[in-house]
Every structure is written in C-alpha cells, then in structure tokens.
Amino acid sequence: MNPLVAAAAVQAAPGIIDKSFSLMKVVFLTAITAGGGFFIYKKIKGNTKVTPGNNLSKLQISKTGLSYSDSEYGIMAQSLYLAMDGPGTDEETIFAILQSMRNRDDLLMLIKAFGIRRYGIVTSLWFGNDLNLVGWLNEELGSSDKAKVRSIFNNLNVPF
Numbered sequence: 528m529n530p531l532v533a534a535a536a537v538q539a540a541p542g543i544i545d546k547s548f549s550l551m552k553v554v555f556l557t558a559i560t561a562g563g564g565f566f567i568y569k570k571i572k573g574n575t576k577v578t579p580g581n582n583l584s585k586l587q588i589s590k591t592g593l594s595y596s597d598s599e600y601g602i603m604a605q606s607l608y609l610a611m612d613g614p615g616t617d618e619e620t621i622f623a624i625l626q627s628m629r630n631r632d633d634l635l636m637l638i639k640a641f642g643i644r645r646y647g648i649v650t651s652l653w654f655g656n657d658l659n660l661v662g663w664l665n666e667e668l669g670s671s672d673k674a675k676v677r678s679i680f681n682n683l684n685v686p687f
C-alpha cells in the first residue's frame with residue numbers, strides 16, 4: 528500500500544490508540560515491507576556486472592593526466608549524488624559533469640570519488656543497495672540516457 532494511502536486510512540479510522548503514533552507505525556511498517564521487498568528483489572536479481580568501482584581500492588589511476596584537483600572530483604561526485612538521490616533525476620547536471628571528463632583517468636577519479644553509496648527507494652537513508660556510480664546511473668536513468676552515458680564511458684575506454 529502507498530504510505531500516503533495508508534496514512535489517510537489511519538487518519539480516517541477512529542481509534543483509542545493515539546492517532547499520530549498509529550500513523551507513524553503504519554508508515555514505518557509500509558516502508559519496511561516495501562523496502563524489504565525491494566531489497567530481496569535486488570538480491571535475487573543480483574549485480575554480476577563488473578564495473579570500475581566494484582573494487583575501488585584496486586582501481587589503477589594515473590594521476591599525471593588528471594584535469595581536476597582531488598577536491599573538484601569530490602564536489603562533482605557529490606553533485607552527481609544530489610542530482611540522483613531522492614525523487615526524480617537531474618539529467619542536465621549528470622550530463623554536464625560526465626561530459627566534463629576529458630580522459631579515462633578523470634572518469635575513474637570521479638567514480639572513485641563517488642565511491643559506494645546507499646541507493647534507497649525514497650532517499651538514501653531508507654532501505655536500499657550499496658552501489659557505485661555505474662550502479663546509481665543504471666538505477667536513475669532511462670534507456671536513451673543510459674545509451675548516452677555508455678557512449679561517454681566507452682569513448683573514455685571505461686565499461687558501463
């Protein structure tokens with residue numbers, strides 16, 4: 528059940544239990560049920576794809592050709608996170624950042640700076656999966672945008 532529908536149903540029902548507590552409980556249980564189902568689905572579906580960032584500590588990056596500073600990769604990674612976390616997707620920001628990657632090492636640094644972040648259903652704080660940048664992009668983007676990202680990655684000799 529949609530949490531909002533559940534909340535409305537609880538609010539409409541007369542009860543001896545404190546309504547706000549009851550409402551919180553229903554929303555929480557709905558979230559657990561939905562989150563649990565999603566988690567199990569993801570576990571069954573699996574993530575067998577080998578992408579850079581699956582093993583961040585082994586990512587070989589030559590620092591000599593980098594176009595940006597460490598903190599700039601950090602800021603860009605955080606901007607990507609904010610463009611994807613929560614409802615909706617800010618595709619414009621995602622592509623602006625990805626297109627500013629000039630070489631393979633730039634993109635690998637961005638992937639490393641993004642690291643592994645919890646991807647949730649509603650926000651990153653809710654139940655979800657730990658994913659790298661490639662995993663996040665795959666969750667957030669539609670098929671035509673994924674194709675665009677794939678060509679950016681592949682042009683820089685990075686699998687997607």
Ligand SMILES: [Ca+2]
Pocket residue numbers: 610611612613614615616667
């Ligand atoms: Ca989102």
